[in-house]
Each structure stands twice: as C-alpha cells, then as structure tokens.
Amino acid sequence: MKKELKKNNIFKRFKDSIYTRSINPKKERDRIQVVFQSLALHLHPTMIPEKALKFSVTWGLGGMAALLILLQALTGILLRFVYQPFPGKAYDSIIYLKNNILFGDLIRNFHHWSGTFLVLIVFLHLLRVYFTGAYHDKRQFNWVLGVFLLLFVIFSNFTGYLLPWDQLAFWAITVSTSMLFYVPLIGDTLVEMVRGGSEIGEATLLIFYNFHTSILPLLLLAVMGFHFWRVRKAGGVVFPKSESDTENKLVTTLPHLIFREFVVALILIAVILLFSIFFDAPLLEKANPAFSPNPAKAPWYFEGLQELMLHFHPLFAAIIIPTFITLFLISLPYLKYDSKVTGIWFLSDKGKQTSKISAFVGLIITPSLIIMDEYFFDFSLILESIPPVISNGLFPFTLLLLLQTGYYKYIKIKYTTNKAETIQAMFVLNLIIFLVLTLTSILFRGEGMALTLPWN
Ligand code: HEM
C-alpha cells in the first residue's frame, strides 16, 4: 500500500511538472522537454485508457520490434564504414572490423543478435495480435501491412546473411536461392535475377548489399510509419473493455506510457548487449564455392522449409506450401466470421480448450510423421511408375489437405465451436507443425541431412 502510494506520488509529481507548470522558452531544460514531449506525442495520443497500459495487453512486442529496427539501422550504418561488398574483400573487411576497430566486434555482434531477436519478436507480435483477435474491422488492413513487415524483416535478415562471405553465408544462400528453381516456368529466370547470374558471385553480393542497406530499410521504415498510423486510426490497441466508465479511465501518455516504454527499451538493449558480449556472431572460414559443408543448412528461419523439402517434392515444399501459408495469413482478417471477439486471449474458454487440443495433436503427429517418412515410408517407391511431382508432391499434399479438412470438421462438430474458434484451432495446429519442423532441422539433422536422434 505504502509502495503504491509512493509510486503514484512519483507519477503525480512527474505529471504536475509536465502539465501544470508553465514552460519558460528561455530555459534550456524546458525547451528540451517541449521537443521530447512533441516527439512522443507524434507517435501516441495525449491520453490513453489506463487498462491498455497493462504489460500483458501487448507485451510491448510491437514497440520492441520498432526499436530493434532503429537499432539495426544505427549499427548497420556503422558497419558500412568498414564493410566492403566485393567477394575478394568482404570477408577480410569483417576480419579487419573484428581485429582493428574499437568495439567493431561488439557492433557486429549486436547487429547480428538484434536481427535474430527481431525475427522472434515480430513473430511473437503476430501471435499476440492473432490470439487477441486484433485483426477485425478497422484493423483488417493493418494486419496485411504487418504480414508485409514480417516478410521485409525476414528478407532483411536473409540479405544480411550473405554479406560476411564466409562458408556459412555462401552455402546457406546457395541452398535457399536454389529453392526458387522449382517455381514453374520461370524458375531458372528467377534464380538468375536473384543471383544476378547462374552462380552466387560478385553480382549476387552487390544485389544483396543494396537490398540490405537501402531498399529494405526504406520499405521497412515507410510501411512501419503507415502501420503506426493505422494503429492510432483504429483507436489504439485492443484490450478487454469493461461496462462501467470508471474502469475505462483515461490517463496521460506522458509519463505513464512513455515511462513504461523507456524501461522496456532499456531492458531489451541490456539483454542484447549482454548477448553480444558473451556470444560472437558466427564466422567460419572464407567462402569456398568449390567445397560445400555437410550438412549445408539454410538460415534458421528457413529451416522449416528445408525440412519440408525432405518430405515433399520441392515444388510443393518450397513454392506451393509457402505461397499457400502467405496467402492464408493475408486473407485471415477477411474471412467471414460469425463472431468478432477482440481483446480476449484465445477468444473464449472453448477457444482456449480447442487451442490446447490442437497444440497437443500437432506435437504428437508431426514428429511421428517425420519418423515414419524417414524410416518406413517412401511414396515415390510405393508409386514407382508415377512422376515424383505427383507421388511425392500432389499425392501427400492432397492427403494433408484432406486430413486438415477432416480435423476442421471434427473440432467444429465435437466442440460446437464458431468459425473464429475453429480457424484458431487450425492456426494452432499448423503453427505447432511449423515449429516442430523448424526445430527438427535445427537440432536433429546432421550429415547428409539424416535424422540424428540422441539415441542414434
Ligand atoms: C531490419 C533490419 C536489418 C536486419 C534484420 C539486418 C540483419 C543483418 C544480418 C543478419 C547480418 C549478418 C551479420 C553477421 O552474422 O555477420 C547483417 C550484416 C550487415 N548489415 Fe544488416 N540488418 C538490417 C539492417 C541494416 C541496415 C539498415 C544496414 C546499413 C545501412 C545494414 C548493414 C549491414 C552490413 C554492412 C552488414 C555486413 C557486416 C556483417 O556481416 O557483420 N544492415 N545484417
């Protein structure tokens, strides 16, 4: 009680000093305060609902993502002073940066780890938005902008991955770009466009460098601005509203929200800084196009797709399924829902229950199918006379769609869920499948991409 009173007093003193004291333009401190206040109030409204301040409403994830993008731009600009985007010089410039530039290693590590955290945080933000139903009505289009932001973040990471020009970079980009060969009709042309030739080389590095340091950061900043504006236009974030007006009380953004954002920002920066001090960003020997490491793995966020390629024909694993997922994500807010619950985690008790069941099903089924496919089944051998694109592609893909449709109907009938809850159950099932595939590739694929289980 005493502590609470003291905290409120600090806030009150803060607030009074900001709102009731007259500003003296001749005083340096007052001028700084006005500039800071107007900067903060460009992004936020002056008043916000007190309930929206609770950390568990957003977990601060959108703000963290925005901060990380700014830090990426800052550390990226510093890296550019030393980095040279040419195959003969890139690797040496990184070694030079590590050995001869004050804090060079730390800045590189920071850029690397905050890039990794960024993918995780944006993904968690997507999950927060989805599971609180914050994609209906006025928020529909902002969800679509979000999907594009996620893609830009992934491609920023992907283009950055090649820049150190070591064995890891060279072969991860070789593996990932060769997935494009399987795009029907235009596959070869597409690979040539992305690589700037048939092989990864000087042109690829320059293309990736330009996308990484100019085009993608500009796109990110522009779409991010639009994204924030849409959050405000929709009336702020979603949270469980109360019937009584006293509980929907408004408070001033400054200091309440800004103070909290400041604390979250400091903690996030401290965590990444600690990471960067203790863990070096990976750097193997200089790229050698003549020698491929075994296994040659894609960057970690594409390892789920690489794992899928071991089970499906590449046309399905690398092109059709990812396109399906992206289109599904974009169209999610536009499906016709019979109820539009917002601000409540997992929509309802039934939503929670069916999500748990789907998570459980995903956790059991995915590893079982992976093991069965590795040791017991090979559709292309069973259906030997049929082309692999059908026996290993169309056939298992259709089977998967039928199973998913069956599961959809099962959840709907057995638990009498509404459309939003049933789609949520499917979302959870596929989320778990994707996570298990990714973790399997990261943790359990060894030489020749064979399954290396702890008891093997
Ligand atoms: C969302 C934004 C960004 C992400 C996710 C990102 C991610 C990455 C990643 C993963 C690497 C490879 C680091 C390594 O392991 O060595 C990298 C390298 C690099 N990035 Fe970025 N980056 C971003 C923005 C920028 C910007 C805005 C610039 C410059 C204007 C920049 C400049 C560089 C440079 C010069 C390198 C090569 C140095 C190195 O590899 O250590 N980055 N970036």
Ligand code: HEM
């Ligand atoms: C660079 C990546 C992103 C940044 C910097 C970003 C930033 C933000 C911020 C600061 C908010 C305000 C509330 C909060 O912090 O949660 C927000 C809300 C929102 N974001 Fe994002 N976001 C990004 C990616 C995404 C993605 C991937 C999606 C979904 C596909 C998405 C969809 C939304 C929606 C629908 C809202 C409104 C939520 C509500 O009203 O509660 N965003 N975003």
